[in-house]
Amino acid sequence: MMQWSQLFRSGVRASWANLSVELTPAVIFASRIPRTILQALFFILIAYAAGGSELAKFALIGNMMHTAAFHGVVEMSFVIELEKYLGTMPYLIASPANWFPMMLGRSLTGYVEGLARVALVLCFLFPFFGMGISAIDLLRAVPLFLITLAATSALGWLSGAITLPTRWGALVSNTIGYLMMILCGINFPFSVLPPAVQWIGHALPMTHGLLAIRAVMDGASYADVAGLMAIETSVGLIYGAVAWKLFAHRLNIARQTGNIEQF
């Protein structure tokens, strides 16, 4: 257990080192912050043009979560991609240390950045489009943000595990992130989608979490949304477990065949 904690901490340190090189003040203020806010604003404005302030409010909550979830999916997948890109994946596989806590640690900054994106959208766009949502209800929704984002991150890991032996990781994770905009009810309720497509939405993380977040923001109690959050948590755990098993399987195959350099 002690070793797990050390590996987790070293993963966090490596991840933070990566991020601190990447996130210079110029990148933060000239790229990350405006991009996050403006992307959400764009989709909220579409909703505003389509259905007025009510649909804009719906899209605000959806895009607030999606901006974090999208980052979560892409970033978690990128954790694996980055090891491949930098050529450090073979060392990780060859090392006797358990890769799981280390990868978990490496994902932590992506998770924190996702939460920062939620906060950004809230700070800049909530005053314009969040009419009727009380600050108390917003604060009550914070634990649901954390759970939903964690569940979504598991999808990112799965995406990374699936694309491990390929060079298509970035494209696949980005496509998944964008598809979630349609399938999880970001800009309009997913209940208007065809039933077959709704089933896909039900099987994805974020769908139920977002329903719960919307309900809590509308004044529902935690007890009212406990069922939705239980499903969200279960979906996240299932994705995480499948990702773990698949990643381990991929690594075993890579060890057996010695073809990790081909990834």
Place this chain on the structure above:
Amino acid sequence: MISNLPGLLRVTAASFKMQAKERATNQFFIGTLLITPVIFTILSVGTYIYGGRANFGLYAVIGAGMMGVWNANLWTSGRIVEGERRGGTLSMLVAAPTPFPVVLVGKSLSNAAASLISMAVTFATGLIVFRLPLDIANPFAFIVSLLLTLAAMTSFGLVLGAFFVLTRNAGAFIEVTNYPIFILSGLMFPLTILPLWLRPLSAALAPMWGNLALGTAAGLVAGNPWLIDLYLIGLSLVYLMIARPLFVRIEHRVRRDGSLEVF
């Protein structure tokens, strides 16, 4: 220095071909040409249908197509400079007797031609997914407007391309400019929902006029598409007049200081 037209055309054609070959294996192109146009079309048309404004469907389809055209044309054109830099060939291209803008024009035109695919993809998505009536009132004016929009965007890309020579962060810059330009150009919603003081900024952007020309030719917006086409031609000329001296100055600067590898 190339001083004859056949020479210029030969270089342009060779760059066009080279870019086409590079693009065939580029994941970002596959995403921007084939995947995101489908997702953005479903998302925007779905939002309008849910909001009770199904009549905005064609408008959203054209807007999603314009986003694809912009992404494939300009975003990847910015990546051309970045790609040459990463590949270590930027210095050689700048040092070669062939003017660098000629190479960039060939490559940008190649991307522009390919970006037409995204427009076709959005129309196909509207037709297949939503069974939208995609009646274009004046097909000939629509095609002419689309070609002039591509020319204007390519010219705008040349202006930005000049700046990209001076930075390693072209990708981040383009990423952050995407959404403000989508918003200011009103690609997915009427510009009337934006504050009045933003309108002058919109007027300087080729995508706004391109979108307007296409909307007018499609019969969605009242007006004469040919007059807007004239504006697009004028705007292209202005962009080119800005791009040419800019390239000359920047090229002179990096040659004089020998600083290209420093950026």
